[in-house]
Amino acid sequence: MIEEIECDLRDVAEFYEYAAAPEERKKGRYHGSMFWSIRGFGRKKWVVGAYLDVDYTPYIEQGLEKEEIIQLCLNHLNSPPKRKKFQKKTESPLYGNLEIYSYKFRVSKSGNQFIEALLVTDQRKNKNFWGEGEKTES
Numbered sequence: 001m002i003e004e005i006e007c008d009l010r011d012v013a014e015f016y017e018y019a020a021a022p023e024e025r026k027k028g029r030y031h032g033s034m035f036w037s038i039r040g041f042g043r044k045k046w047v048v049g050a051y052l053d054v055d056y057t058p059y060i061e062q063g064l065e066k067e068e069i070i071q072l073c074l075n076h077l078n079s080p081p082k083r084k085k086f087q088k089k090t091e092s093p094l095y096g097n098l099e100i101y102s103y104k105f106r107v108s109k110s111g112n113q114f115i116e117a118l119l120v121t122d123q124r125k126n127k128n129f130w131g132e133g134e135k136t137e138s
Helices: 057-061 066-078
Strands: 046-053 099-107 113-121
Touching (some): 066 099
16 A cells, blocks of 8 residues: 655745746745635644645556545655754654645646645745745634
C-alpha cells in the first residue's frame, strides 16, 4: 500500500504571473474569503489556494480514487524535511499541517498534469505563502 505520493506545490507570483522573477515567487496565497463551514476558521485554521504538481494518471490507473491521491500527496507535504547531520531540533512541516478543502484535477495547455486545490493550514503566517490569514473574532 502506498503511504505517500511525491509531489510539490507550484511556484506562483503575487500578482501578475508573467512579470515576476523566479525569486519573487512563493508556493501559494492565502484566500481572502470567509470559510465559515471550517471549524476554527480565522482562529486556528486558514485557507490557502495552491497548485499541486503531480502526475496523477498512473495512480488512477492503479485504482486509487482522486481523494486518496490528494491525501497521499498531502501526507508527503505534511512530513517534515529530513534532519541535517548533527541537528538537534526536529523540523516542523514547511507549510503547516495541510488538509484538503476542495480540489479540481487539471491538465495545462502544455500537457502537464496538476491539481488546483484549496488547502486548510494551521499557520496564519507562513513565509512560503503570499499574504497572511485573516483573524476573526467569532
